[in-house]
Amino acid sequence: MTGNSGKLFSILGPYTPAPWRERYSLSRLFFNFYLLVMGSFVAIAIFADFVISTAVKGITDDYTSRFMQGTIVLIEDELFRKPRSKWPQAIEALDQKFAYKLEIVDRWTLRLPPKQAEKLDNGELAIDAQGDVIYHRLKQTPQVLVVGPISPDHNPEYHRGLPLDLRISLLTWSLIGVCLAIVVWLWVHPVWRDLEAMRQTARALGEGLFEARAPTMRSSAFGPLAETLNGMAERIQRLIATQKELSSAISHELRTPIARIRFALEMLAESDAPAERERLWRLMEGDLEELDGLIDASLTYARFGREQPDLQLTAVDIALWLEEQVEATRLLARELDVEFDAAALPPMLYVELDRRTMPHAITNLLRNAMKYAKARILVSAEVKEDSIRVHVDDDGIGIPDEERERIFSPFTRLDRSRDRATGGYGLGLAIVQLVLEQHHGAASAGESPLGGARFTLAWPLSQNVTES
Template sequence: MTGNSRLLALFGTNAPAPWRGRYSLSRLFFNFYLLVMGSFVAIAIFADFVISTAVKGITDEYTSRFMRGTIVLIEDELFRKPRSEWPKTVEMLDRKFAYKLDIVDRWTLKLPPGQAEKLDDGELAIDAQGDVLYHRLKQTPQILVVGPISPERNPEYRKGLPLDLRISLLTWSLIGLCLAIVVWLWVHPVWRDLEAMRQTARALGEGLFEARAPTMRSSAFGPLAETLNGMAERIQRLIATQKELSSAISHELRTPIARMRFALEMLAGTEQPCERQRLWQMMERDLDELDGLIDSSLTYARFEREQPELHLSTVDIAPWIEEQVAANRLLGRNLQLLVDTSALPPAQRVELDCRSMPYAVTNLLRNAIRYARTRIRVSAALVGDQIELHVDDDGIGIPPDERERVFSAFTRLDRSRDRATGGYGLGLAIARLVLAQHRGTASAGESPLGGARFTLRWPLSQSVTES
């Protein structure tokens, strides 16, 4: 699966319309609301159960103490009369209380073991629901039953739901309404951000790589939008680079291939050994040019696509510069190649990648060798916490308005388009990419020798070990 298809799969931009419709704002709101509300209710019910279980014993004890006096008075009233009149007395007393009164035999009751033991010991017992009390009448087998509250005798119960239940329902309704408002205020901007991201992903999936995600209202999606935009910019830059690279390479390949074709045609039509030798040498130079073009193009593409990981080493900069100049001295032939490191402190050490930095220095030296008349000077100096390396020549120089353009890939000034100077317009572009890898810069200017000066500038110490 490609990067684009993963992106489309993530945001559903390739999905059928009915599938995407399921993830509308209302569905997102209700799903999230039900999740939050359900979790809140479940937590509340669990907390109520735990609290009720914890305080049940306290509540039962409080009920027993509260009702003990009333039950004792009822018991005294019963024992003032013969046992045969107890039913009538209980019936008469029952009409005066908001809860029911009754007398039953002990054997008819089924109570929890703990409450049954209390009842047999003469204490008050309470049923499992906590709304009915039992009391044994002074060593008799009969039990006085008090409760539950009679709805017919209590005005609060005649109107429908009990007052506490109505208050609970009202409270939960208000909580649900407030929670719905809070969830909506949270979900709506999140949905707008998701919709904006989806539209951007769809545009990118359709090849519109200039599309960018807008500024996110939700901080949760800010990093995602920045990542998406960064990815789009990188894709756009890579595609543009590949198009430019392909077009430039195609253009550069035409000249040596045309020369080789011409040489082959001439070679087939001549029998003179000297002429055949000259044509063979011409084709060899063209093959070398093609080989150099391919090597430079691959190097540039590698640095442009993704900068290789830095492998830093601390080197003594003066001997290192001498070594790089010595490696390219043969190319200078009759040119005077000077190295000046007198402006550097003794044994000055610098951090650099010993595999990539020579690319930059070698390309500057070859560029100077190509255009210098008689002299090239390589010098270095310490400026603050940065090292500056200059490559000067006494050639024709670079106009001020062209000094930045020469660092673009496949850019060559008009006066360099002849075969004598050669080049592919990639050396300076590679040098700039290498210096960017080292958190430095590459620039062009006017040389004290009268020609061009190229300067590499990078920190003495890298704060990171990778690009």
């Protein structure tokens, strides 16, 4: 499957959407985000302007009253120099000299807020709700001097085009909108490119192109997501390769015992001699046991080769634990001398390991040594560079230098001249390596002081993730 997907990937190339679709997706993302940010900004600005205007309204009204106090007193004095019958002409003449409107109205025609009406009746200056028109009751008369609107934007003299404050607001908001658009574009463009790259990678993975990987992300927010996506793709690719390798190897391994069973059945049907039939039955039983052992070893390797489980680490007395493992397999050694040497270990040394999986590694090494040892097997341990090292030595034929790394690959058997009873299935040492990798360690092969092979397991004394 991996080879076919690689050819398909090389023929089709990575998925590339049409240019118009890319531009449409980018434009839509940009405008959606821009409208969201701009709308939020405008809403916050309007709310802030309302709060500030409400808070400073009293201060503004007081400033306006003090600012216009002198002007109104001068207008009032000018009016009282003339008879009341001349006041309309006088106010009209004064109105020509000021930039804002002046007029005299009767008190009863005004509708002011209660607080401002009270101030007006007490002889103080009153201001309308907009803070733009000032009222002053002419002393000892029922008439009121109205000044304003005093803002230039409400004065017809200044109504040439748009009001000044509106022009300033439009210019300000235009500049803000342009600056915000530039900032949003600079932020959205790399984010969109990262999202598009991950989308193309996910699409390729969904089509079975497991060689596809997400490129380096420009945005730090998507870096962990890209790493997770690439890690998932690598695990899937590794699992598919492992399953393909297992399927191919198991299919090859099953042919020999099945062929022998078929041949024995044919011979059994043709033979009438009891001794010959008994021999054929024993051969078929041996082949069935071999099939059962192969299936069991393959399932164990597949279980360890899948996604690594969380280790249930426990601190154990390593000398006592190793001695228990050696005693548990000593019965299988028959006439072999199996020894355990803890002299190089400090007393009461506790090491962290998983009690469920680490016994597989020790047991497989011991069984492997029993297949090739002539007379003696020695298990020892030592502490070196903050790690525990367990050695399993035998006095067998040893392992050539060029084969010491390949020996841990699945279905690898170096001595092809031996029969299956001695050679095994080539999965035991592969399981050992998987167990040590889960413990953040490694397994290695070398030359033994006894003259045969030495297998060494090394992993950290403490992994800082201990679980009871």
